[in-house]
Amino acid sequence: MIRVIILGAGNVAKHLYTAFYNQKSVEVVQCYNRKGLPLHPDQKENTIIQDFSALQEADIYILAVSDDAIEEVSNLLPFTNKLIVHTSGSVPMNALANTNKRGVFYPLQTFSKDKTVDFSTIPFCLEAENETDLMLLKELSTTLSNKVYEISSEQRNILHVSAVFVNNFTNYLFSTANDICNEHDVPFEILHPLILETAQKITKMNPDLAQTGPGIRNDSKTINRHLKIITDTTQQELYKTLTKAIQSKYGKKL
Amino acid sequence: MIRVIILGAGNVAKHLYTAFYNQKSVEVVQCYNRKGLPLHPDQKENTIIQDFSALQEADIYILAVSDDAIEEVSNLLPFTNKLIVHTSGSVPMNALANTNKRGVFYPLQTFSKDKTVDFSTIPFCLEAENETDLMLLKELSTTLSNKVYEISSEQRNILHVSAVFVNNFTNYLFSTANDICNEHDVPFEILHPLILETAQKITKMNPDLAQTGPGIRNDSKTINRHLKIITDTTQQELYKTLTKAIQSKYGKKL
Structure with a gap:
């Protein structure tokens, strides 16, 4: 006991x-x-x-x-x-x-x-x-x-900063998508299955292999169309920063 | 048929x-x-x-x-x-x-x-x-x-840009955390349950209510410590942009 x-x-x-x-x-x-x-x-x-x-x-x-x-x-x-x-x-x-x-x-x-x-x-x-x-x-x-x-305490620090990325920052992306949907009267719940699958995929696949989307495809037509849809400047900045980061990591440029 | x-x-x-x-x-x-x-x-x-x-x-x-x-x-x-x-x-x-x-x-x-x-x-x-x-x-x-x-086609556009946030960008955050863990020999799999719970939570709770972390707490001590741990400039910029966005959305400033 x-x-x-x-x-x-x-x-x-x-x-x-x-x-x-x-x-x-x-x-x-x-x-x-x-x-x-x-x-x-x-x-x-x-x-x-x-x-x-x-x-x-x-x-x-x-x-x-x-x-x-x-x-x-x-x-x-x-x-x-x-x-x-x-x-x-x-x-x-x-x-x-x-x-x-x-x-x-x-x-x-x-x-x-x-x-x-x-x-x-x-x-x-x-x-x-x-x-x-x-x-x-x-x-x-x-x-x-x-x-x-x-x-160790050092490793725990690494886990903690990583947890900020996969939990706090990820949740913020969900909240942004929720805002975009609400603003245009689209039910956010339509995205729930995609959110669950995105998370489940990572437990079976390296995230680098799971990366998709207009950023890694260098699809500037879609990126520009998305940037016109998003009117909030914070959301726009976030979209640009993440797209730039994806392109920089996977070797493609705008 | x-x-x-x-x-x-x-x-x-x-x-x-x-x-x-x-x-x-x-x-x-x-x-x-x-x-x-x-x-x-x-x-x-x-x-x-x-x-x-x-x-x-x-x-x-x-x-x-x-x-x-x-x-x-x-x-x-x-x-x-x-x-x-x-x-x-x-x-x-x-x-x-x-x-x-x-x-x-x-x-x-x-x-x-x-x-x-x-x-x-x-x-x-x-x-x-x-x-x-x-x-x-x-x-x-x-x-x-x-x-x-x-x-409608217009609503589908909204869903598509939202899907980029909850799928492509979220996966990129996972890949960033994976890189940070790998760089310091910490097994990324330790974060799998947190990733799954972060996604599952959103199907039952508004993402604004699920938001936690040093950004929304205005915990500048932790934020600065994290920025010292992250050495990659793209990762640092991403951390700063997301933290700023969280603080701007939830009404707190650095």
């Missing part, structure tokens, strides 16, 4: 609590957050604490707090030499106070408040200062997922 | 042939292409023609040829007053020769050579000069899919 304490009350904290709640080999001993909020409707009241001094013994203390709070919270813990981990993609492991044994337990996924999370498909990126702690984090991760990776 | 003739030998022609092949209510009478290639290993030889003069009677002639060839091929057809349709997202219906009755039969999806297509999830965007032909195209589409839309 791995005894865990979760600190924080955000999406990651809540989804992790719910996931561990159903695991026989994991016990969430306590949850700490400033407001004393439960992480789950079924959580027992006596496992919710608002005071660091009430923290009990555990094998792993998971700091599922915002990036900016990680260092501060790690410095407020009233014990030493325990395993404390954060769950952030962008904060280095050594941002944690060195009074405890440090690690990272980063589930690489986008978490929404109201959407159930299937952890079995989520990659866990782990890091620890020593092999014993790394093994314990692996044991904890594999209760939820079989996609477990040992990732 | 709808009698169909397919002209062309590209991905769309092949996938449509395969899809119709299994439909009891559709008969693909003939297939035309210059080289006389079969569209399917099981296709009977006597249904493959290389000469327009050999074209038989059919209810619908589907010109699944490249955008540039649509007008030319439609002018070479040795008959008049038949229903001819093209399958392009970007070519107006009236690019087809007006010696025949014209229409559009546009399956909005990205087709790959070697990947099986499930047409039941694909939206068909239809257009025709008259109601009778439109009804026939609807009948043909519904043998394959229940997502059938009546879309």
Whole structure:
């Protein structure tokens, strides 16, 4: 049995609590957050604490707090030499106070408040200062997922910037297409199957081989027609920048 | 029974042939292409023609040829007053020769050579000069899919430019992330679940509500750290343009 304490009350904290709640080999001993909020409707009241001094013994203390709070919270813990981990993609492991044994337990996924999370498909990126702690984090991760990776703070940074491209920027492209459709009374839902297929394709094919469209075809007739359809200057700039980037990468020029 | 003739030998022609092949209510009478290639290993030889003069009677002639060839091929057809349709997202219906009755039969999806297509999830965007032909195209589409839309040439243009954003540009973002990961020996596959979830989310949530990341959070510390990690100038420009666009759309500035 791995005894865990979760600190924080955000999406990651809540989804992790719910996931561990159903695991026989994991016990969430306590949850700490400033407001004393439960992480789950079924959580027992006596496992919710608002005071660091009430923290009990555990094998792993998971700091599922915002990036900016990680260092501060790690410095407020009233014990030493325990395993404390954060769950952030962008904060280095050594941002944690060195009074405890440090690690990272980063589930690489986008978490929404109201959407159930299937952890079995989520990659866990782990890091620890020593092999014993790394093994314990692996044991904890594999209760939820079989996609477990040992990732250094430097590599995690690379993953984080890459995630901005494939998640934040991609979503912005979806929002732009949504705006263009709405402006002309075309139902955006017609594009849903294309969006899903574009994503699914990438799990089976190198993105360079999946690249299509007027940019890589050097189809200036279509590009110019599209630029006339788009009237918003930000959307136009985005279209030009991406088309130029595609042409520059795949060796063709306007 | 709808009698169909397919002209062309590209991905769309092949996938449509395969899809119709299994439909009891559709008969693909003939297939035309210059080289006389079969569209399917099981296709009977006597249904493959290389000469327009050999074209038989059919209810619908589907010109699944490249955008540039649509007008030319439609002018070479040795008959008049038949229903001819093209399958392009970007070519107006009236690019087809007006010696025949014209229409559009546009399956909005990205087709790959070697990947099986499930047409039941694909939206068909239809257009025709008259109601009778439109009804026939609807009948043909519904043998394959229940997502059938009546879309004008103008609306199709809007869908086509939007498809460039959600498919071509999105794939380019995936390829950029793939490059960044490869350069630093991080397995790109770790990002697959995030990519799939980003796409799936959009089918249930407005993209504006799904927007997250350092751009919308105005998190200049993370943005600057990312810009230091990215060394390629095209990637940097792309990161800056997209971040600026996100901040401009959601009302926050650097």
